[in-house]
Amino acid sequence: MMKLQMRYFAQLREQLEVDSEALIMEQPIAVTGLIEQLRERGGIWAEVLAPEERICVAVNQEMVPMTHQLRADAEVALFRPVTGG
Template structure:
């Protein structure tokens, strides 16, 4: 299983904080997972298409090509600004 967490406005847009997803062969990278989630419908597609969206795997920033394995925790979150 993969644990997928959404933070900030993504959590609000999707009305979802956490998902447990079976680790299927087609979900071998962060990009593949993102694409699979976006296919869940228009709201998901809109929320996940943001090119500035940040991703982390097991609490480390990740790139689209970052590989995934069973037991990984993947997080999606918007860029954070402060001042």
């Protein structure tokens, strides 16, 4: 088992109505698998984390691709891409 500390930022935090949570995963998992598991919660989780939605991921404060393999005790941050103007 491995523990992950999840953090949700900006629009995702507002939509999901949560800013952080601890998750226990039964086995090693990639970011894509983690997002799929969160999506399986249904409701707003399925809507906000739908495959067509753009989500950025940082692990331990470094941007990572969706294929990144997560390790125990990682801090995983999810947020939408930011555009300047």
